[in-house]
Amino acid sequence: MSTTGDHLIELRRDLHRHPEPAWREFYTTCRIVEELERIGVTDIYVGREAIDPDERMAVPDSSELVEWFARAREAGAKEDVLDRLDGGYTGCVAVLRQGEGPTVGLRVDIDGLLREESRADEHAPVAEGFRSEHEGAMHACGHDGHATIGLGVLEAIKESDFEGTLKVFFQPGEEMIAGGRAIAKSSHLADVDYLLALHLGLDHPTGEVVAGIDGFLAVAHLHVEFSGEPAHAGAAPNEGENAVQAMATAVGNLYAIPRHQDGATRVNAGQVGGGTASNIVPESAYIEAEVRGETTELMEYMRERAERVLHGAAEMHGCEVEIETRGRAPSARSDAQLAEIVSAVAGGVEGVDSVLDRDTLGGSEDATYLMREVQRNGGYAAYVGIGTDHPGGHHTATFDVDERSIPIGIDVISGAIREIAATRPE
Numbered sequence: 096m097s098t099t100g101d102h103l104i105e106l107r108r109d110l111h112r113h114p115e116p117a118w119r120e121f122y123t124t125c126r127i128v129e130e131l132e133r134i135g136v137t138d139i140y141v142g143r144e145a146i147d148p149d150e151r152m153a154v155p156d157s158s159e160l161v162e163w164f165a166r167a168r169e170a171g172a173k174e175d176v177l178d179r180l181d182g183g184y185t186g187c188v189a190v191l192r193q194g195e196g197p198t199v200g201l202r203v204d205i206d207g208l209l210r211e212e213s214r215a216d217e218h219a220p221v222a223e224g225f226r227s228e229h230e231g232a233m234h235a236c237g238h239d240g241h242a243t244i245g246l247g248v249l250e251a252i253k254e255s256d257f258e259g260t261l262k263v264f265f266q267p268g269e270e271m272i273a274g275g276r277a278i279a280k281s282s283h284l285a286d287v288d289y290l291l292a293l294h295l296g297l298d299h300p301t302g303e304v305v306a307g308i309d310g311f312l313a314v315a316h317l318h319v320e321f322s323g324e325p326a327h328a329g330a331a332p333n334e335g336e337n338a339v340q341a342m343a344t345a346v347g348n349l350y351a352i353p354r355h356q357d358g359a360t361r362v363n364a365g366q367v368g369g370g371t372a373s374n375i376v377p378e379s380a381y382i383e384a385e386v387r388g389e390t391t392e393l394m395e396y397m398r399e400r401a402e403r404v405l406h407g408a409a410e411m412h413g414c415e416v417e418i419e420t421r422g423r424a425p426s427a428r429s430d431a432q433l434a435e436i437v438s439a440v441a442g443g444v445e446g447v448d449s450v451l452d453r454d455t456l457g458g459s460e461d462a463t464y465l466m467r468e469v470q471r472n473g474g475y476a477a478y479v480g481i482g483t484d485h486p487g488g489h490h491t492a493t494f495d496v497d498e499r500s501i502p503i504g505i506d507v508i509s510g511a512i513r514e515i516a517a518t519r520p521e
């Protein structure tokens with residue numbers, strides 16, 4: 096492997112040691128900026144300059160932000176950059192202007208997940224000494240690899256004969272579907288003619304590339320709070336208004352929303368809670384729920400019905416209900432014009448032995464905000480899958496990426512970007 100290759104693997108492992116969830120990517124953003132400066136990219140937007148600050152979703156409370164900010168400082172994050180991220184304005188946009196030509200965008204996500212990483216000796220990050228240093232957080236979806244690929248692509252394009260502008264969006268908060276909209280609504284996307292996004296793994300092995308992924312389910316995360324009236328459960332139950340009953344009524348009925356003739360829908364009440372003791376009529380309860388749909392319209396159908404159920408359940412038990420949408424993403428489609436280019440380029444990349452033109456994701460992704468924005472402005476977008484052997488499934492404690500897929504990802508994406516600029520597909 097080249098010196099650059101070694102360096103990028105070290106970088107990926109450094110990011111892996113410091114997984115940071117939505118709007119807490121302080122160390123990560125600082126490391127990315129350090130690398131951009133090493134590469135010689137001068138046009139760098141961080142913090143409020145990188146996003147529309149009013150469009151962030153699922154922002155954690157300030158004590159949480161302060162704690163992660165301090166951790167990043169302790170880990171040695173670059174002070175001048177760190178200060179500009181204060182308040183949870185993480186993420187970064189890097190712009191490389193290299194002569195006359197189209198503007199090509201690349202979106203990579205950079206956040207980690209709130210879950211514990213495996214301590215098993217056979218888990219490579221343990222064996223090789225780069226397991227998560229943040230207890231309860233982990234890069235369990237490969238976004239450490241995505242950030243690394245984004246930087247590798249910038250470096251490769253800078254050294255190439257590419258003519259045009261390359262913008263790389265290092266997006267925070269994908270896992271909570273919290274950051275895509277803030278990037279999409281920033282001014283940086285307005286002039287993007289072509290957009291690529293990528294993901295490692297997705298059950299495709301190292302050496303396999305999927306040129307255009309479709310089938311993103313539109314999704315909304317709902318945080319629901321019921322409030323009632325407390326009372327003594329023995330002496331005066333009739334004086335209470337039971338929030339847990341309202342919650343329980345709602346959960347059962349959320350799953351009773353009729354299916355839709357136009358396509359697939361989903362609903363899940365993934366986390367619930369309420370009350371304080373067995374002898375008190377509970378005055379508060381909550382549900383963390385989500386709805387999904389094959390199209391944005393189908394997701395909206397589920398959301399409207401879910402809201403009706405939640406209000407009805409509250410009414411039935413004399414409670415109030417507050418519903419807050421904490422994360423959201425539309426559906427999207429990859430454009431064939433771009434997928435064809437990715438497919439042709441990938442076939443000639445060393446280490447690639449299988450190219451699939453299409454596959455469906457079956458999950459959700461907020462890159463769809465960026466894809467739709469570019470398509471709405473008359474541009475084209477595609478979501479590319481870069482296979483990687485992963486010992487555990489995505490989001491599990493033993494997930495890891497095969498580092499051989501990182502240079503493959505860089506070659507496929509940078510090759511496709513050069514070909515897009517050269518041929519300007521319509």
Ligand SMILES: [Zn+2]
Pocket residue numbers: 236237238294
């Ligand atoms: Zn992911």
